[in-house]
Amino acid sequence: MRCYQVNAQNNNQPPSLLGQKSILLNVGTQGVGAEFAYGVLPNLALRGGLNFIPFKAHNVFKISGFNSTSNLSADFYNVHALADYVPVKTASWFRLVGGFAYFFKAKGDIRVIPSDDYKYGDLVLTEDQIGYVDLNVNWKGLAPYLGVAFANTFPRNKFNVSFDLGTYYLNKPKADITGTGLLEGNSSQTPQFQSNIKDYRWLPIVQINFSYKL
Template identity: 65%
Template sequence: MKLLAVALSLLLPPVISSAQNNADTVAKRPMAMQLNVGTQGIGLAFNYEVINHLSFRAGINAIPLKANDVFKISGVNSTSNVSANFYNIHFLADYTPFENQEWFRLVGGLAYFLKAEGNARIIPSDDYKYGDLTLTEEQIGYVDLTVDWKGLAPYIGIGLLRNFPKNKFNVNLDFGTYYLTKPDADIVGTGILSGNSSQSEQLRDNIKNYRWLPILQVNFNYKF
């Protein structure tokens, strides 16, 4: 029994020390909250380093935009209302490929766009005369064009400047692109413009390759 006690006294300190070191290593892995602003709107993300040179980000971004009279149709007096609503949750991996070069990262991952819709409504603003008949704006109607990219989208890009702050705060950059799902599109007309609805299929064909969403993003990071 004495021999066993001596053996345990010799073995336990290194085991305990090793466990403490492992716990300290895990505890020292950097974590940060991120506020970002860019072409995918404004968002929040949580960033955690899982091993040296590799960290994961999980976040959400949103673009709720509306604008009036963005464009005009030649020869027609009209008003236009344009909106863009993009909301996504994303999971990204940041990899620093070069030793002692923390300013450069490779970034890849996946997003799910809960909503990814653009809409334009064109409203003629004058009465329309057809022979002796005068049609009001209400009788003329309006045309709605809607494009929808809702769904999964892979992401690839690069990051510049340090991923995690040395102290508490820093700023870094992301450049990349999402590859969106094949867009669905519809044209809906009212009044005498209702015949434009038949052009939906042509619109889908015209925009079928509009699937790249470029990302330029500034990230403000706070390390725990």
């Protein structure tokens, strides 16, 4: 009877992470991606993978008193290494996650294009003569990550779903403004634009992971 009770208690213990392996497909605020996870200690697993998000949108904002169209594009591509640590053995569904990523592409571009001819007295200027303005921001480089995760790192059977919440702290952005035609003078606003954007370095991560145990 005592042997039965001991075995039952052992069966209820959360499994060790050591030596376990899985492949994860994920989707979230950093786009879509894939990871490989491997348990290196009973309560520690490492994940390595990549994510990418190409995004495009049109007419995301309007400039008061100026008829224009705007085109936005954002491209974020990274490779990353993360460590999942289970702080409480009896709560293996909760993990602390830390690591870093290298963003080999991390940029956002906005082009503002006039949509009407511009009249100045008797003079009519075409869209080509007016020109356009490009606003470019680049966060390329190494970024640390800190967050938490919910649900077991490795499936108990073959499949499971888990969740990541956290943030990357991106490289200090490099920003510039370029203009053409009559809007060429806007290039002089680059220092002010750089100053305005310098603190935009947090990339929040909300992610769903679909895991397959190897």
